[in-house]
Amino acid sequence: MEIEFQRVGKKYESGHDALSQVSFHLRQGEMAFLTGHSGAGKSTLMKLIMMIERQTTGQILVDGVDLRTLGKHAIPYHRRRVGVVFQNHQLLFDRSVFHNVALPLQVSGADDDQTGKRVRAALDKVGLLGKEKLNPMALSGGEQQRIGIARAVVNKPQLLLADEPTGNLDPRLSSEIMNLFQEFNRVGVTVLVASHDLALVARMRHRVLTLNQGRMVNDGGFA
Amino acid sequence: MARPPQPPPRPAQRGATRQSQNGPKKPAWRTQGFDFKLYLRQHQAFLVESFTRLIGHPLASIMTIMVIAISLSLPGGLFVLLKNVQSVTDQWEQQSIISLYLFPNLEDTEALSLSHQLASRADVASVEYISKEEGLRYFEQSSGYEQIMSTLPENPLPIVLKVIPKAIVDLNTLPELQGLRDQLQGLPQVEHAQLDAEWLQRLATMISFGQRFVYAISALLVIAVLLIVGNTIRMAVESRRDEVLVMKLVGATNSYIRRPFLYMGFWFGVLGGLCACLCILLLSWWVSSPAARLIELYHAGFELQSFNAVEIILCLTISAMIGVIGSWVAVSRHIRDIELQ
Numbered sequence: 001m002e003i004e005f006q007r008v009g010k011k012y013e014s015g016h017d018a019l020s021q022v023s024f025h026l027r028q029g030e031m032a033f034l035t036g037h038s039g040a041g042k043s044t045l046m047k048l049i050m051m052i053e054r055q056t057t058g059q060i061l062v063d064g065v066d067l068r069t070l071g072k073h074a075i076p077y078h079r080r081r082v083g084v085v086f087q088n089h090q091l092l093f094d095r096s097v098f099h100n101v102a103l104p105l106q107v108s109g110a111d112d113d114q115t116g117k118r119v120r121a122a123l124d125k126v127g128l129l130g131k132e133k134l135n136p137m138a139l140s141g142g143e144q145q146r147i148g149i150a151r152a153v154v155n156k157p158q159l160l161l162a163d164e165p166t167g168n169l170d171p172r173l174s175s176e177i178m179n180l181f182q183e184f185n186r187v188g189v190t191v192l193v194a195s196h197d198l199a200l201v202a203r204m205r206h207r208v209l210t211l212n213q214g215r216m217v218n219d220g221g222f223a
Numbered sequence: 224m225a226r227p228p229q230p231p232p233r234p235a236q237r238g239a240t241r242q243s244q245n246g247p248k249k250p251a252w253r254t255q256g257f258d259f260k261l262y263l264r265q266h267q268a269f270l271v272e273s274f275t276r277l278i279g280h281p282l283a284s285i286m287t288i289m290v291i292a293i294s295l296s297l298p299g300g301l302f303v304l305l306k307n308v309q310s311v312t313d314q315w316e317q318q319s320i321i322s323l324y325l326f327p328n329l330e331d332t333e334a335l336s337l338s339h340q341l342a343s344r345a346d347v348a349s350v351e352y353i354s355k356e357e358g359l360r361y362f363e364q365s366s367g368y369e370q371i372m373s374t375l376p377e378n379p380l381p382i383v384l385k386v387i388p389k390a391i392v393d394l395n396t397l398p399e400l401q402g403l404r405d406q407l408q409g410l411p412q413v414e415h416a417q418l419d420a421e422w423l424q425r426l427a428t429m430i431s432f433g434q435r436f437v438y439a440i441s442a443l444l445v446i447a448v449l450l451i452v453g454n455t456i457r458m459a460v461e462s463r464r465d466e467v468l469v470m471k472l473v474g475a476t477n478s479y480i481r482r483p484f485l486y487m488g489f490w491f492g493v494l495g496g497l498c499a500c501l502c503i504l505l506l507s508w509w510v511s512s513p514a515a516r517l518i519e520l521y522h523a524g525f526e527l528q529s530f531n532a533v534e535i536i537l538c539l540t541i542s543a544m545i546g547v548i549g550s551w552v553a554v555s556r557h558i559r560d561i562e563l564q
């Protein structure tokens with residue numbers, strides 16, 4: 001999937017300009033990191049792509065489609081094409097790992113056979129195939145994070161967004177997670193990862209977008 | 224089986240209407256067709272799932288169901304009571320009499336010809352002619368006013384025609400008989416026409432009063448049940464807020480999120496209605512023997528009526544609809560208001 005921001009601005013109702021004049025173009029199959037200080041606007045940028053928030057100025061094109069032309073009823077269908085790992089929307093602890101990962105498939109109406117296959121394939125990719133019957137509560141932080149990633153990719157999205165996916169993981173687990181994203185990128189998924197961990201980002205050798213006070217201050221080389 | 228009043232959005236059609244709007248390019252990814260089988264399968268799954276959730280919180284569910292049942296059995300019970308009163312009066316087959324008191328100055332011959340004229344009417348079975356003398360005799364015999372009567376210089380009683388209409392008097396024929404009475408009252412020879420069915424008229428007014436009372440109570444309690452279901456479902460949504468948010472994040476439509484809650488409302492309605500029916504059946508069984516004894520004093524061969532099959536089905540349908548509507552009202556806005564941040 002292809003994403004293009006053209007002088008995008010976002011002013012929250014509080015009057016705070018979270019993003020201003022942000023322009024960049026993420027090509028089909030590309031992988032990039034989004035960095036910046038706390039409050040720089042990383043999460044806001046991802047929410048705009050997910051249509052959780054709407055931009056106040058500028059244009060966002062997803063595969064050439066201007067998001068402003070999509071009405072409220074189109075939002076769910078837009079979201080089904082994007083896999084997300086957001087920290088504040090974690091797993092549901094009232095159901096098994098399997099049913100957590102299956103949620104995006106149920107929502108879009110996949111049948112049981114297909115659901116079973118896809119869920120196991122996704123769990124296999126994150127290396128947790130044996131744990132599908134467990135409650136996510138019984139898993140470690142890193143394992144839970146990987147379940148979240150399995151949920152994000154189970155629908156075979158063309159775009160993967162991850163907001164601080166390594167937030168409170170140790171360095172070894174963090175680079176494991178990053179490698180996972182890299183693998184998805186290798187099979188053609190466009191990937192955008194927001195992260196504070198500059199050292200890790202530098203090691204990954206991908207394009208880096210840096211925000212500062214809501215403005216894009218660096219696009220390209222490694223941080 | 225009650226279904227939500229509106230089908231959920233059909234992806235293909237919605238997509239099609241959106242695509243026709245402006246924009247640099249059409250989103251090609253929203254053109255999958257509407258799959259009816261899938262739709263049915265999802266509904267079936269929700270039906271089962273929402274029921275298991277209900278059982279998952281047995282105490283709260285039972286309380287809600289009992290409140291609904293009690294609220295519905297009151298109007299239901301009154302309805303049965305009313306039905307029985309009506310059926311008692313329907314079985315109380317009686318001939319009614321319209322007494323025509325003619326003007327005192329009317330000649331006997333004129334009165335006789337009127338009596339013949341009336342007897343030949345299609346809606347009249349027979350006419351009994353009671354002359355002044357017969358009236359006096361009858362009066363003396365029955366009232367014990369002999370002495371007073373004999374002191375009077377002249378017979379004060381008018382000629383009376385007892386008209387017996389063909390129609391048997393009951394609540395259905397009462398208006399017809401009253402019409403006949405009014406017609407006869409209008410005759411020039413008739414001073415006063417009296418339909419001897421006052422008790423029935425009173426009963427009719429009481430029943431129509433009772434009906435209105437039942438309607439008003441029913442309306443109030445239906446509203447109460449709507450609120451109860453709405454409130455219960457609202458709490459259910461609130462307790463599953465995280466789930467609603469995650470579902471929105473992974474692309475669930477509002478109607479998809481709403482469906483299990485509508486089914487929950489459906490179950491509350493159906494189960495509440497079922498309990499109400501049971502209450503009413505039990506109650507009618509409980510009062511049946513004293514009621515039968517009471518009725519036997521007046522009339523033999525009367526059977527106490529309770530809810531019949533049609534009424535049970537009607538009651539269940541209505542309660543299921545109340546459940547779905549109540550949860551619909553509560554849930555629609557609420558789910559829209561739960562927004563990702």
Ligand SMILES: Nc1ncnc2c1ncn2[C@@H]1O[C@H](COP(=O)(O)OP(=O)(O)OP(=O)(O)O)[C@@H](O)[C@H]1O
Binds near residue numbers: 014018036041
């Ligand atoms: N819903 C909101 N209403 C008002 N202001 C908001 C809202 N969400 C975010 N902001 C503000 O917008 C700015 C950017 O927030 P954002 O969450 O995008 O930053 P971030 O780069 O993700 O930060 P962090 O690294 O701490 O997650 C912040 O100053 C924040 O206070």
Ligand SMILES: [Mg+2]
Binds near residue numbers: 044163
């Ligand atoms: Mg953030």
